[in-house]
Amino acid sequence: MTAANGIEVGNFDATVVACVGQQVDVKDLSGGTNIKYVFGYSGQAISALPGIPAKDGPNADWAFAQPANYIVLQYGKKNGKDMYACKVVTVRATNKPDVSYEACNNSILRLTIRDTPANNYTSYRIKWSDGSIVNVPVATVLPYTIQKSFPAAPTQNVLVEGFGSTLTSCPAATPMTIIMDRGDMFPRIEKIDLNEAGTEATITLEGNPDAEYNIFSRSIDQQGNLANPLPNKVKAGTFKMPVTDKTKSQCFLVARLGTVCSEYSNEVCTMPFKLEASDDDNKLTWNGFTVGRVPKTAAYTNINQSETKIIRSEDGTTTSTTFNNVSSPFLDDAADCNKKYCYTLSTKVTSSYAGYTGSTYIETAVVSQTQCIDRKTIVPDALTETVASVNDNNTVKIDFRDNSNWKLDIEKYRLHQLDNSSFEKIDSIPSTASKNFLDGSVDASKESYCYAIDFIDKCGSTSALSPSFCTIFLSEASKNELVWTDRPPFGDTGIDTFEVESYDEHTGAISTVISLAATQLKYIPNLSKFEEEAKFRIKTTGSDGTISYSNIYTMPVSVKLLLPDAFTPNNDGWNDNLEVKGTFRRIANFDFQIYNRWGNPVFSSDNPLRTWDGSFQGTSAPVDTYTYKIYAKLFDGTEVNKTGRFLLIR
The missing domain is CATH 2.60.40.10 (Immunoglobulins)
Structure with missing residues (x-):
């Protein structure tokens, strides 16, 4: 410190x-x-x-x-x-000095007395199996390395002793039996562990603690090449390596390339996996290890067997479950789809390679990345078959069909209404109910309303919102000109035609006035056949034949009061009575007065249907010019006044 x-x-x-x-x-x-x-x-x-x-x-x-x-x-x-x-x-443990060594070809041994705290001896002695002795001089600077050649033999016994600070309580050093085709310090990858992102591998390498190794990396589908090591060297212990494509296995091996002997580790590949929802289960798939030679390896590595297990943990708890001896694909049908789970694959690979052959195998642990799945974060595809239509009372009916093809049971459907720039949930129905909503909170005669629908399945997954769909809003832009909005009332289909429909004033029967293209958004109707008011609505037909209706828009009909310039009360059956012509259904109060040339009243009536036969006080009124005044008050309070002259001719 x-x-x-x-x-x-x-x-x-x-x-x-x-x-x-x-x-x-x-x-x-x-x-x-x-x-x-x-x-x-x-x-x-x-x-x-x-x-x-x-x-x-x-x-x-x-x-x-x-x-x-x-x-x-x-x-x-x-x-x-x-x-x-x-x-x-x-x-x-003993008075044996701390040493490292390399052996190869059954004949060459390279031994190093290491520079470590344990080697605090004054001097050292090496006894070879052929009886020869090497005395390492006092004050020799460590590390001390010596190489010796032997007649070919599978093993050699070597004794290394330290002197000068020997601890009497420690057992004496004993000879080492060194396997001459590789030695116990031959490099071997014992573990490879992917990070959570799958982009980096942590490798545990056993080997000569003093050696520096070249490292080779390749994707599983690339041919190995020992002529192109990575620029940085590694030592025994743990180190991290990048994974170039996290969707594929990345293979690693280390090697020390010497002039006399070369050492190659086993080649070990990562094992990424894919985690996805499969109905209400969780599905894991991966490319496992195949018994036999590692494909496209540049250094011999033969897989004898592999055994994979899956460790599943439940998020937020210490609960874990292990599935042993699994193979791909693996379907976790015991998972509760309302919970979040994390999965890790751990594979024990038994293999032989350049340094470990025959009946001698090593075991390597291959640990995948940890992946988690929360079904609530899975977004099913949206349903798209929707339609909004305005009822006669200006509420909105929304019909839909679930064409999302989502395989899980649906718990409920939710209706959202556009509020400013975002959709807000306004209603929900269970999946067992009829596939429609009624929005009674709006007045569709005032504006257009836009909606979207989503659903929640039994695992808590919320689907994407459906395409927005809007009511057609019918209004009047200028005097007697109908206009309407163009946002489609359908979720997944465009507008084919608009039809202007009108209501009969007496029977309420609906008839089509005109059919218009989807690009035409206004129309001036003929109001001459209407007396009191003209009612219209827009019938919108989608390209798939779906129909939606707008709000009903009422256009008040102007009151028309007409009087002829002359009439002939001569009993010839033609034009014998003076009659007010026009539209009277909007009139609440009516007053009709006729005056002679001296301003004296000769006829009055409060009924617009009553006629004057040209008589006054029981006698025929003389041929002359007469004046009239008509006053009408409508139900909406509007007052109409009309004055004029006409001729009485006999």
Whole structure:
């Protein structure tokens, strides 16, 4: 540890090399207080130290039960600040020095005494199986490497000893039996693990800890080529490699290419998988490992067998389920489709390769990425067959047919109405109900309303919204000119024709006035046959024959009151009576007055249908010019006044 703001650096003396079971002594050199020691510290946060077993200082001791390199952490107080220090202690199983080696061709052995804390001996001695001895001089700088050739043999026994700091409590070093066609430090990939995105592989490589290896990478469908290693070399341990195409298996191997001997690891490929919904089950598919030689490999790797298991975890819980010995495709029919699940494939691959042949196999763990599926995030295709039509009372009826082809049972359908720029849910019906909605909250005589429909299945998946569809709104743009909106009332079909329909004032019968193209959005009707009001609506026909109706629009008919310029009350059967002509159904009150030339009234009536026969007080009125006044008050309060003259001729 190094000092940081507010932290003091401690100091202590410690036994740096010990054997299993031997006491490791520590002695404080810091002068701090409240000192404690953690034997086997593994990088926990400072805040976690109070919960980690520790021995009180300033001096302490500990015996480790397993050989390894251990960190001893000292912490306490100094100068009012927190104080920390740490040292590494090497615990040996024996007095054997730490070595690495390579062997090949049953005849060549390259041995290295490594530069590690365990090798704190003064000098070393190597005894070869042929009886020869190499004494490594005192003060030789490590690492020390030596190569020796032997007559071809499957194994060699080699003894390496250290002197000068031999621990009496440790067993003496014993000879190593080295397999000469590969050695125990031959490179082998023991695990390959994909990240969650499937774009990076973490590889665990066993091998010579001092060696640097070339690494080769290819897609499973590419031919391997040992002439083109990647630019960076790797060492034994774990390292990360990019995956160029996460939908395909990516294969990796390492090699050390020497002038005398070359070493190749097993080639191991990732195993990505596809996770998707299949009805109310979850389906996993992948390309498994085939027994036999890895396809297109550049270095011999033969798969003896593979065994895949699936680990399924339930999101938000510690519950997990393992499915053993599975093959692709795998259908998880035990999953509850209302829950979110995560899946990982783990495959144990048993193989032989350049360094492990015959009856000797190695096992490699191939772990896929973890993929999760939440059925609520799956969006089924929208239904599209919809139609909106305005009822006579200006409510809106919406009919639909579910043509989404979604295989799961539907729980409910939902109706959405366009509000400003977004759709808001306004109603829902169970899937067992008739396929229609009634929007009684609107007045379709005032504007056009747009809708969309979606559904929710039994797994909680919500479909995409249907294409929007809108009521046709009929109104009057200018005097006696009908206009209507053009947004289709159908979800998935365009408009073929518009028909202007009218209502008979007396019977209510509907008839077609005119049929228009889909691009024509206005029409001036003939109102002459109407007396009080003219009612119209638009019948819209889709390209598939679907029909929708607009709101009914009423055009008030102007009251017309007409009087002839002359009449002839001579009993000849023609034009014998003076009659007011026009439309009277909108009239609530009526007054008709006729005056002679001196302004005296000669006829009056409050009934527009009553006629004047040209008589006054029982005698025929004289031939002359007469004036009249007509007053009418309509039901909507409008008043009509008309005056004029006419001739009475006999």
